[in-house]
Amino acid sequence: MQLIIRNAKVLNENGQLENKTIYVQNGVIDKMEDGADLDVDIAAGSKVIDAAGKLVTPGFIDMHVHLREPGFEHKETIETGSRSAAKGGFTTIACMPNTRPVTDNPETVKLVQEKAREAGLVNVLPYAAITKSELGRELTDFAALKEAGAIGFTDDGVGVQNAQMMKDAMRIAASMGMPVIAHCEDNSLVEGAPVAEGEFARKHGLKGIPNESEAIHVGRDILLAEATGVHYHVCHVSTEQSIRLIRQAKEIGIHVTAEVCPHHLILSEDDIPGLDANWKMNPPLRSKRDVEACIQALEDGTIDIVVTDHAPHSAEEKAKGMQLAPFGIVGFETAFPLLYTKFVETGRWSLDLLVRRMTADPARVFGLASGKLEAGVPADLTIIDLEQERSVDPETFASKGRNTPFTDWKLKGWPTATIVGGKVVWSEA
């Protein structure tokens, strides 16, 4: 089966836009030709998509998402989460193990893969837990989890509190060539605080999460990564102090990589309008200074990639208020338009930088075959209308989650079609 995408605008190696026709054969990019003219030999039964001058990029890759299944299907399922991802232009997503049961056993890894296959939308790569039930007491069986298909180990949702436990995990992961992905949070410095330490917390009489609670784990883990030689990846970086430590570690050649979420690049605690839990996430929105540090770190490569940390919760759960509601916001369906509007339209970033941080860079960091437009690579593609402008309406989300702080934001650069392995899995209208 052949798929042809004509009139595509594609970023070349120099970050310049070029007109191309993309030929896909059996789910793989076959060739890319200059211009919009079709090759003469179009096989019978070929499907031709006219991109009409829209941007075509490698499919976005999101290495940090929560699909909630098994156990929390009222928040999201693998099917609804996959659809939401496709609608946001994502073709590969890596899901966190804080499900119920926790993905700490081979059966649950297999179940996630099976449900993803049934959904048949995007590539779903499962992470497995570092510790049983993410309780921080006993390591999981890394070899069995890898064998079942887990792509890395993480207790996301909670930090691994015990340094020896983390060191043992890293040593074993290193011996198997697997990465350790860390949610960095020292619980002794947090104690039930719902927002960041700062003006907002003071004003509303709330306990505050200090920056050190993240950075202490980052610093500790960098030392443990140096000692064990593991690939250590830092989740949702949000503080200036963590960035300082990561930058230094990279300079001396420690194998550390890092990710940042759109909300930590765009929002600070100053933007929180009031006690609305759609503004509650972990890590919390921090100071303007931290936001600027995150932006600069993504620009200079200290932070390697963008992830959404898509974290759907039900309206009932989020209605419990700032103190009691669970942490987390949805992310798939707003990620690209947010970053495009706030950073590319404003002239701060090139389009190429943004696209790379969501495609080639995550592929490089995690050793995936996708993330580029080249012959022989899986035909995972996103078509984007950079001119389309509309407001964020959570009621239209494919996700079950409506928990976003970006309601009514007017944004440009919406995906219009998503192709996975040469198959259109989502398209506008």
Ligand SMILES: NC(=O)N[C@@H](CC(=O)O)C(=O)O
């Ligand atoms: N980010 C969040 O605020 N919440 C995540 C957990 C996590 O990513 O730590 C969740 O599972 O809801």
Ligand SMILES: [Zn+2]
């Ligand atoms: Zn986390």
Ligand SMILES: [Zn+2]
């Ligand atoms: Zn998460």
